[in-house]
Amino acid sequence: MYSTGKVYLVGAGPGHPELLTLKAAELIRRGDVIVYDRLIQEEVLALAKPSAERIYMGKPVGRHDSRQDEINELLVRKAREGKTVVRLKGGDPFLFGRGGEEAEYLAGNGIPFEVIPGVCSALSAPLSAGIPVTHRDYASAVTIVTGHNAATAEDRLDWRALARCDTLVLLMAVHNTGTIARKLIQCGRSPQTPAAIIQMAFWHEERVVIGTLEDIADRVCAEGIKPPATLVIGEVVRVREKLQGAQRDLQRYFDSSVHFQPGPGPDQLLRLAAGGMAAKVLGWALQTRLFDRFEEAVTAYDFAAEQALDAQATSEILRVLVALGLLESRPEGYRNLELASRYLTSTSPMSLRELLLYNCTQTEEWQRIAEFTRTGVPGKPGVGLGEVASAEQRHAACEAMARFAAPGAVEKLADVWQVPVAQQVAVASRVPTLVPPPRKAPGQVLVAGWGGDAHRDALLRRWPDAHVAACNPLKGEPFPKEGGFDWVILAGALEGNDSAQFDGILDCAVACLAPQGQLMLHDRVTAAGSLPAAEIALASLAKRMVNPAHTDWTAERLAAAFERHGLAMGQSDTLFAGYTTIFAARAERRAQSAARVTSVPA
Numbered sequence: 001m002y003s004t005g006k007v008y009l010v011g012a013g014p015g016h017p018e019l020l021t022l023k024a025a026e027l028i029r030r031g032d033v034i035v036y037d038r039l040i041q042e043e044v045l046a047l048a049k050p051s052a053e054r055i056y057m058g059k060p061v062g063r064h065d066s067r068q069d070e071i072n073e074l075l076v077r078k079a080r081e082g083k084t085v086v087r088l089k090g091g092d093p094f095l096f097g098r099g100g101e102e103a104e105y106l107a108g109n110g111i112p113f114e115v116i117p118g119v120c121s122a123l124s125a126p127l128s129a130g131i132p133v134t135h136r137d138y139a140s141a142v143t144i145v146t147g148h149n150a151a152t153a154e155d156r157l158d159w160r161a162l163a164r165c166d167t168l169v170l171l172m173a174v175h176n177t178g179t180i181a182r183k184l185i186q187c188g189r190s191p192q193t194p195a196a197i198i199q200m201a202f203w204h205e206e207r208v209v210i211g212t213l214e215d216i217a218d219r220v221c222a223e224g225i226k227p228p229a230t231l232v233i234g235e236v237v238r239v240r241e242k243l244q245g246a247q248r249d250l251q252r253y254f255d256s257s258v259h260f261q262p263g264p265g266p267d268q269l270l271r272l273a274a275g276g277m278a279a280k281v282l283g284w285a286l287q288t289r290l291f292d293r294f295e296e297a298v299t300a301y302d303f304a305a306e307q308a309l310d311a312q313a314t315s316e317i318l319r320v321l322v323a324l325g326l327l328e329s330r331p332e333g334y335r336n337l338e339l340a341s342r343y344l345t346s347t348s349p350m351s352l353r354e355l356l357l358y359n360c361t362q363t364e365e366w367q368r369i370a371e372f373t374r375t376g377v378p379g380k381p382g383v384g385l386g387e388v389a390s391a392e393q394r395h396a397a398c399e400a401m402a403r404f405a406a407p408g409a410v411e412k413l414a415d416v417w418q419v420p421v422a423q424q425v426a427v428a429s430r431v432p433t434l435v436p437p438p439r440k441a442p443g444q445v446l447v448a449g450w451g452g453d454a455h456r457d458a459l460l461r462r463w464p465d466a467h468v469a470a471c472n473p474l475k476g477e478p479f480p481k482e483g484g485f486d487w488v489i490l491a492g493a494l495e496g497n498d499s500a501q502f503d504g505i506l507d508c509a510v511a512c513l514a515p516q517g518q519l520m521l522h523d524r525v526t527a528a529g530s531l532p533a534a535e536i537a538l539a540s541l542a543k544r545m546v547n548p549a550h551t552d553w554t555a556e557r558l559a560a561a562f563e564r565h566g567l568a569m570g571q572s573d574t575l576f577a578g579y580t581t582i583f584a585a586r587a588e589r590r591a592q593s594a595a596r597v598t599s600v601p602a
């Protein structure tokens with residue numbers, strides 16, 4: 001017999017994990033059962049622990065009521081099994097999400113529950129498009145309405161009253177936009193009232209269509225807008241134009257430099273213990289009782305000497321443990337993080353050591369790591385990575401990574417491209433690098449490397465008039481013969497670690513650049529002396545175990561390569577998972593820019 005668990009009705013916000021509340025993120029990590037529906041994104045579900053049972057309970061059109069009964073019963077059943085049940089709902093659970101009904105049902109069945117608010121789409125989707133739902137000049141009231149039944153006999157809305165509201169925000173209205181607009185006009189609202197629809201706010205697929213009551217339905221149809229989307233009607237829509245004039249774009253694309261990483265909890269450690277290279281490193285560290293030894297700060301050299309290990313290999317492993325959030329790196333050496341020591345040292349009453357060690361031995365041959373640390377050389381070819389990847393597998397991986405990186409990289413390019421002139425000077429005088437280019441649409445763009453199509457899509461979405469060419473020199477495709485490109489984007493061009501190959505690519509890329517053109521590179525690059533992301537630390541460890549001659553691309557090594565080609569490195573920004581965007585332009589141009597900057601009065 002189990003004691004009853006608890007159900008959390010959790011608002012997941014408009015979709016992006018960065019917009020979860022801290023409490024929501026923590027509960028998703030902790031939940032034994034995650035019950036979710038259509039609006040919940042993979043990236044949010046990815047926070048759940050591997051052992052969590054994920055149950056999709058999306059509602060097929062026309063089956064809402066019976067499905068709701070199933071959901072209610074499921075929540076009660078799982079709670080009675082003693083589970084922590086996380087019922088994830090898009091936006092806020094009590095706004096058009098049937099959260100109220102679920103709470104009533106749980107209360108009626110004596111199940112303990114808690115409701116966690118979420119960022120609701122009715123306010124955040126307009127915000128994402130630069131539309132404040134209230135504004136002193138335009139609207140003192142906002143009314144949130146469901147558009148779901150607008151075209152059916154079940155419609156209970158008072159359209160006369162709605163027509164008089166300052167701002168109307170309609171959810172679930174995409175298919176009924178025409179009916180809604182017609183009803184409001186019939187009830188006296190001006191056909192010229194501004195209207196906007198925001199599809200998939202805060203996502204790559206975010207699209208904003210602007211019109212008036214009279215034509216918004218046609219525009220929605222012509223643009224192929226699909227749910228989830230939020231319709232806003234009222235004078236406040238005009239604010240978007242004003243804000244856009246002053247600021248490049250109000251759409252918030254994902255910023256993967258922002259991570260919510262509170263340090264490793266037991267769930268994360270268990271996940272580490274179950275996955276690939278990280279499991280091997282963790283297994284070795286546990287077996288050597290490394291975490292006990294690092295209660296006080298110890299240098300890699302001292303630790304290697306006392307354990308008779310290879311110093312170089314040991315310090316690499318310690319860096320990986322830092323990147324994984326298990327050790328901290330201090331001037332006096334490496335030391336256990338407080339949280340890590342709680343779960344990892346054998347003396348801690350909360351130690352998960354035996355369990356983790358067991359998991360590691362079950363999943364991976366982590367003893368290979370021990371061999372590497374003893375000798376500093378890989379035992380046999382392919383050690384640590386299993387089979388050495390074929391060229392085809394490597395290409396598929398590079399292509400997938402570049403496709404994933406393309407939208408974020410294009411956003412970084414847009415940041416540099418369209419910074420207003422006043423800010424350009426301010427930025428340039430603070431950081432003596434490149435002065436960003438003039439504010440105009442990019443004309444000719446060349447994508448050299450992986451993910452050509454994904455870059456083209458992302459570029460054209462932002463600048464429909466841009467001319468985008470693509471080639472992949474890493475697959476032997478030649479650069480275009482004609483030059484004059486305003487931008488050359490090098491995507492994944494540092495593949496492998498071959499300086500000569502990269503020099504060849506840079507030669508061609510520079511030849512393709514217009515005189516004022518700029519280069520943007522995105523790839524895995526670390527600054528010397530700074531902590532690489534865990535993905536980079538693990539990947540380079542794995543590469544070094546296959547090929548001891550492998551050296552990472554650091555920002556310094558890259559700057560030297562640029563210099564050999566008369567280029568000066570400019571701004572660099574974090575993209576995600578250790579990916580970085582780096583800008584460069586001809587060095588003489590940078591000198592001109594610097595001269596211009598110094599002549600600007602303070």
Ligand SMILES: C[S@@+](CC[C@H](N)C(=O)[O-])C[C@H]1O[C@@H](n2cnc3c(N)ncnc32)[C@H](O)[C@@H]1O
Nearest residue numbers: 014091092097120121171172200201228229230
């Ligand atoms: C069933 S309602 C749930 C609303 C949710 N409880 C909230 O607070 O946002 C679903 C509707 O919310 C809106 N919606 C949800 N996520 C959205 C997003 N990312 N962008 C735009 N609208 C969204 C759409 O109108 C969608 O049809």
